[in-house]
Amino acid sequence: MISYVLRRLIQFVPTIFGVTLIVFFLLNVLPGNAAMMAGGKNRIPPAAQKLMIKKWGLDQPVYARYFKYIKGLCTADLGTSFISGERVTDVLAPRLWPTFKLAVIALAIACVTGIPLGFYSALRQGTAMDTVTMIGAVSGVSMPQFWLGLLLMYFFSVYLKILPTVGYGNGDPKFIILPAITLGVGYMALLARTTRAAVVETLSQDYIRTARSKGISDLLINRRHVLRNTLTIILTSAGLQFGSLLGGTVVVETLFSWPGLGTMMVNSIYYRDTPITQGCVMIIIVGFLVINLLVDLSYALIDPRIKYQ
Amino acid sequence: MQPAKTVLNIDSLFTEFNTIDGTARAVNDVTFDVKRGEILGIVGESGSGKSVTALSIMRLIRPPGSIRRGRIEFFGRDLMGLSGDEMKDVRGNRISMIFQEPMTSLHPLFTIGLQISEMYIKHMGLSKKEAWEHAIEMLEKVQIPSPEKRVKDYPHQMSGGMRQRVMIAMALSCNPELLIADEPTTALDVTIQAQVIDLMWQLEKEYSTAIMMITHDLGVIAEIAQRVIVMYAGEIVEEAEVNQLFEQPKHPYTRALLEAIPKLGRRTRMGRKPLQEIKGIVPGLYNLPAGCNFYPRCPEARPDCRLSDISLIDLGIRGRVRCPYYQGAKA
Amino acid sequence: MKIWKIGLSLVLTLGLLGADHSFAVRKGGTFNWIAPYGSKIDTLDPNNSGDEQNGLVTMNIFRCLYRWNAAENKPQLELADAVDISPDGLVYTYSLKRNVKFHNGRQLTADDIIYTYNRIANPDNALSGTQNLVFIRGAMDVFEHKAKEVAGLKKIDDHKLEITLTSAIDPAFFLYSFPMSIVPKEEVERMDRPFSSNPVGCGPFKFVKWVKGSEVVLERFEDYYESGKPYLDKLVFKIMSSSAARDLSYRAKELDANLLYATQYAAYKKDPELSKNLVEVAEMFTRFVAFNPEWELADGRKPFSDVRVRQAFNYAINTDLIVKKYAKNKAYPAISFLAPTTPGYDPNGKRYEYNPEKAKALMKAAGYEKGFDLEIIGTGDSSYGTGVIEVAIPFLKKINISASALTLEGAAKYKRQGDRNFEAMICSFGSGPDGISALMLFHSTKAKKLPNVARYKNGEYDRTLDLAAETRDPEQRIAYVKKANEILQADAPIWFYNYNKAVIAHHPWVHGIQKVGIEHMFQDFTEVWVEATSPRANAK
């Protein structure tokens, strides 16, 4: 087990380099540069743009820039933001916690509602309840986040006046409710449907019939025998979703003025502030790797048939 | 047939599956009983309704299937009248069941110890630790070597025969009055089959448990059953003492089944063949033929067999048969 | 001077208050305001970024030598009490205010201004304001690495500063904007914390905190040089790029004021309550479609090199209807390029009316009766993006121009704009406050500040503009500007779409929101105060 973890950790290195390489060259392909965008609506004069390009080293060939970046990376230096001139690590650090918090709570909402819903509708297969859950799930994924977010904002903030519309509120939990729900609903739908599919598959297994023939209670059958078997798939999709939540919260963050990584990353792409983009991608890849490792390890805990050498 | 001796008495059982394509009568007016200490064999091809009958007794029929009517009397008490919780106390405790597929019938993610312990915890109210010890004991009884080690194994670490032993251990753990074995040996290879059959035979003696042995393997029946019920398309077509059945099969279907076996009687070295040699297939349960269900395949069919439904003829000591022209009938 | 200023602010306040409000200016309270241009603020170092999203915050932390006077629609002296101008108009001697303090307590001196301008001029810093200094003598030398310091900046004493220019122009227009904010050296060069996220200025509000991606919080600077001001205890900029979210926040009374987009403007106009407090201004931004005269059809013809095709385009589209229906009247149909509040704008100037027949005739005369296929690029912006093209397409269809749109993200569009790689392009450009600089956009050789987007080339236009720049007589200058604007209108190198109307809605308890023509979001909060009825009247 430990050697397996070590092997996986060593694999992190090529993956991280792979991602930096691909992203670096993809970004290089994009038209335009940061100097063009630095002035917002007030365009920066061409002469000043030239200065910026020189200062940021954008006039050097791409491989030279990449090697410089990698060299920095080896000393844990992610570079400096073109536009603000601050160190990338300083820019990223304050964004991590809000994103993480939002992702965890959204995923928790998704799990707490989605898994039981999926379970329930699998047990009530073919009933009206099942259909309603399915329709709910489909509307959950079909509804764009900005719709849901605005509707929630309208209902809870304007109409009921019980929750604030936007902002981070210094970490006041009241502020996280709406963004987390908005973010969680799509994942809830996905989890509900995935859970249902897995449970339906499990329910038709012979060993569930065996469990029934033993006279143990339905609750125990569902909670122990069925759930255990569906956990791998649920964990996989939850893990994947958590990974994507790290970087995929743009719409919600923008709508709710949430100080997360998502908006920063998207802005850095639009404004071609490539050191920031690279930094964000780095966080996301590390997040993914760690979560996937945890998920893979948990497979082994859940399923004795899976062994890692 | 004194009531005291009867473990199970099934009376006019109908089990159906309702679908948009119509109603499938999987079990159609089935009546029989199981006596204490007896091994009752139920034979039939796939789809003849024997497994559904077994599941009906356990009340494990899942939607869209349902038991339409009939009585399932267990020691004189109708199981159909029990609540869900009361039924759970019967299941595993007083009636238990062994399934066909030892490979898939055990939960792959739990140790066998845990799966056996569940029985003790549920039905005997034992603590986890006590249950665990009982499980080891039970494994020993089903002749699993070094049970205190194997109890921590997961099913995938065991062979098919071992797993079926585990199933038997589990089924017998609460000393049930009735054991339903649904094709317990079909999935096993021949030598293992023999061991498992022997094991059941021994245990039946030790616990004096009534056994309902469901199989399509007449060899197994010949070996251990005392009485046999032959099912076809959801109906009982013949019931007889085992010797009678093999020596004087009455229903054409029974005869066809027996003819498919090279040699009668005890298991031989030649092994046994499945029953694939009867011409035709089991009719679809949605569109059963009028009259005798076996008519299309019956080598002795007569024109009037189609005209009206055939009822089961009680021959007293010679059993029952669903054919007016049965072998030995006074035509 | 000070008295005059207070007087002005009172007049301003009175004007906005109306008759039914008390005159008593109230101190205190928190004001929740917005940063609506995108979901980010990059830096609070004002010299570093020309992005107005950063500027609308920093202009309340910092001060420049000049400040935009919204009421009079021109820049005016801010950090100096007076300025002496030499007869040749080349030497400006400023007497700096003596009571200006930075938020760290130090007094502002001439050194600070010299330091700041040298910082901006230094090419190694690559700051966005560099080009604003080219008119100061010696700035170009610094810019070209020939000198270390700008020669034209001279400290006479702590409170006297002399600036020598290369030509006799009014430096006010170049020195009022936020990238020219004066910064204190000791804070900029601090090593323990980056200035960009710990700004220290001499403006009315000092920096408290910046939750990146969410909000910036400022609080009153007690030692601000205009006594008694600012009135607000706290000023919060919430970064909110979604207009729908802003609308809800405003309705929930979490925002004290809100910048409206067209949809909300129409809705607020209809609402009896919300319509009461709308501050509208004609902003100095002109939206247009630039034609590329060098673009060739497959047969080698260059349709937009023909003035008749360009005019036909202008006649073909019912601009008034688009402004009314699509832009929901949150814009003014454009007559020519210059914005209504820019000197040189002629409200009675000739314009292209909607006349499809004339358009058809012009197309026919130009030999394009059968029309051509045209791809117009633009961003996804709702006011000057490809949405506008969608509305124009049916009109163009009538003169057989089959137009389609291609939406690009900002950088990709700028790239194609710079590479001249487009057939036509919809965009928005500043058309004020100085008419000459604005019209320079179309000067064939001197369009330095920005490339000549429409590749417009007209000798007479260039000459007229040059004359305008050379003359020192303001009347004459305006006449030349007017003339150039007319030439541009007649030549139609662009489709004149509209001038933006910027609208800020505020709650009834808010006072002092001004009409800022250069950019409505550039609100100076020195004068803004809230009544006790504000939900945040006493919030700290």
Next chain:
Amino acid sequence: MDNWVKKIRKRTNLVAGTIVFLIIVFVAVFAPYLAPTHPWDDADLMISELPPSGEYLFGTDSKGRDILSRVIYGSRISLSVGVISQLINSVIGIVFGLTAGYFGRLWDDIVVAVANIMLSIPSLIFALAVMALLGPGLINVFIALGLTNWAYTCRITRSQVLGTKNQNYVKAAKAMGFGRCRVMFLHILPNIFGPILVMASLGMADAILMEASLSFLGLGTQPPVPSWGGMLAGAREQLFTAPWLSIFPGLAIFITVLGLNLLGDGLRDLLDPHMSETK
């Protein structure tokens, strides 16, 4: 035995899903005959932003166009984007996931690494790069959408294979000397199809909505050609002032995704070996 009866009963989903799907395909194919007006040429600013009425069943948009016609025409883009991009990423994801889980070792490591890289590259960068390298066009939308999301399918498939590959039917199939492809695609795949189908049919909604964000980058459909995602995105700031602008394209997406989910469920039940084995 009870199972195959169940299988037939389950065809309700299949039937309903097929009907919905066919209706949408029909609408897409015959859009010119079904739409009351042309979705952009007939624009008339005089009738802009009218709420639904007898004349304009779904109302009109801010550019004076009939929303019903645009929803009808929008089905062409949105349906193909949803179905094709999901097909691409399902096929890639299943192939990689199956082989990775089945073969394990180095190949597994490589696939997992590549999938992780794909998951970590923001789709925005990917879309912009596709736009920069390949230019605009619907095919490139399929590429951008199809190639970005396969990693999810891959990871789900892989996790399922890991749990299944040691089961006896797989061992038995291997022992019987079946080829590796046969074992993977005929023995393992049908057993793990449920979650994959769920992912694919729900992912459809994502793809349809994503297409809109691609069109803002010049990659997807360009104005004035309508797509549901684009209509929704264009109306996002008018959710409260003119709700009909977003409700109808939203409903269209919902119905399509629902139909495809029913279809997916139905297909799953049809293919599922647990459902089809007769005893």
